Amino acid sequence: MHVSTIGVSTTSALSGGATSPLGAASPALRPAGPPADGSSPAPPGPEHGGARRRRRDPVTWVRRGGLSTLVLALPMLVVFGVFSWWPIARAVVMSFQHTNLVKVPTWVGWDNFHYVLTDPDLGTAVRNTLWFAFLALLLGFPIPLVGAVLMSSVRRAKGLYSVLAYLPVVVPPVVSVLLWKFFYDGAATGVLNTILGWVGLGPYPWLSSSTMAMPSLVLEATWAAAGGTVIIYLAALLGVPGELYDAAEVDGAGIWRKVWHVTMPQLRGVLFITFILQIIGTAQVFLEPYLFTGGGPANSTLTILLMIYNYAFGRSLGGDYGAATALSVMLAVVLAVLSLVYFRLTSAWSKR
């Protein structure tokens, strides 16, 4: 029995009463007709014209559940409105304003953008962020992929492998950074230098060298994040249809050729996605440079996000909210354009 949604919600709300126990009556057999107690002035029958006419009337709007829908939507509307939609809109406006919380914001046109683009540190920050993103891809893209493919062929205790791989992801990032900062101690008795000393390497200066600082940050960041990517790949590997492997075997394919010609093409979609997500994520790296090095030594780990933070909240500068939002809006636009171009390109490849 098919009942139109409009008719059901009107009549059931009026006639049944919310107190009737669910499932006690046979639900599907109750007619969707007018209420029996006659307490309602609502016209019988869910005629279409009537429904359209009633929509404008606030009383029937409430009766038909409009108000309770609104009440249920309230947490979402308020929280998103105040803490997401409004700040996003405000970010765009603020990037064209001069704001210092004391005076009324003044409209300054493109001044903030001009100021940020001529900041001598911007070039360094952009280069460093690109360098971080590149190193993070170099380490963080192949390692989880190889790991996940190998893990998918494990037959016993597969869960143990997943748990071990995911464990660093649940460690609070601040703790892992502070712990690794201790590991990176440049003295010969530092943890990593001790280990490398066993095989005759080092001691290395790690964070205090302007060339080694960034790779050190990337190493820790990869350690902290690789497990999440592994789990995503594992889920995708489970989705590869077994028939494809059966077919490949009929054609006489060995393990390598199955991995290369069946598994990899099947993972293409998820690989495309994780690739761009990783770039978007690394473009916004903040925690590692902030806690490990504070942007040093000699600005060698100054990233775009660190610049935004310093504009707005830094000790010496600080309070330049216009410049901070201008730079963050520019970063967002660049990332949006990059993703658009990327999805255009990859969808063309996927079709081919």
Next chain:
Amino acid sequence: MTVTRLDERRTMRRLRAGRATTDTTDRGFVSESDWQRPGVRRTLRGVHLLLLGVLVVAGVGPMLLLAKFAVTPTQDIIRTPLAVFPHGIEWSNLSRAWNEVHIDRYFMNTVWIALGSWFVQLLVATTGGYVLSVLRPAWGRVVNGLVIATLFVPAVVLLVPLYLTILHPPVVGTSLINSFWAVWLPAGASAFNVVIVARFFDSLPRDVFEAARVDGAGPFRLFWSIVLPMSRPILGVVSVFAFIASWKDFLWPMLVLKDPARQPLSVRLPNIAAQTDLGVFLAALAISTLIPVVVFVLFQRLFLSGAGLGGAVKG
């Protein structure tokens, strides 16, 4: 309630069956006959063992070291970090971290912040998902679009304007700086939560909702007695991720909780690093790691399925 129970069970069975069938069709790139070949088997076993070794050293190694440092005398940590207790065990690191460095207070702050964020996220995601997926008002499409649109805005764009909103919130009037609400409420604005909950609600059988409506259940009753009990798996996933994400959060609590007495562990730890004895400090790090790791080990299935789900939604 019997109808609900039955249908809940049926849904659960269907979900489980769905997973089971993919499991059976999935067989991986190594076939049974591959496993029969001794050369292949030996190589694979060796590779798996090697992988396990790498995972243990890389994944658990740093954690084990941290646990060891937490009970090692500071002088030993500095001079011989990798020696196994050359001068005995220093249990007092832990008690000094807890009592003298006031890790107890920051720990409780962290728990409160995590619980509040969890509650707000769950409230917004379930009611929002319910409105968008089940009630579907005429304006639902617009709101749905606006919610999804926020997924494409990088979090950094929000940083400064959100901070200013907390300084001068609408309606409330007084600044929310140093109030836990400043962390709890923005945590709720997670489009990802709303989307995965709404997608799960989409998969619930419509005929049950219709039956309940015909039976006189209003929207609140339908939400509380039918939709929520049927959605335990997704509520679990959202819950563990909300809790852990809040425990891990650093930048935002640092900006809005300026009073050290209100700060969570993640904000406090970098600040106490300089003036705290190394052994005590590493003990504090170990204490901060304990709860998330325990939660993960207890609910590992939820975590791992949720992390895979993240990939599925993003993909």
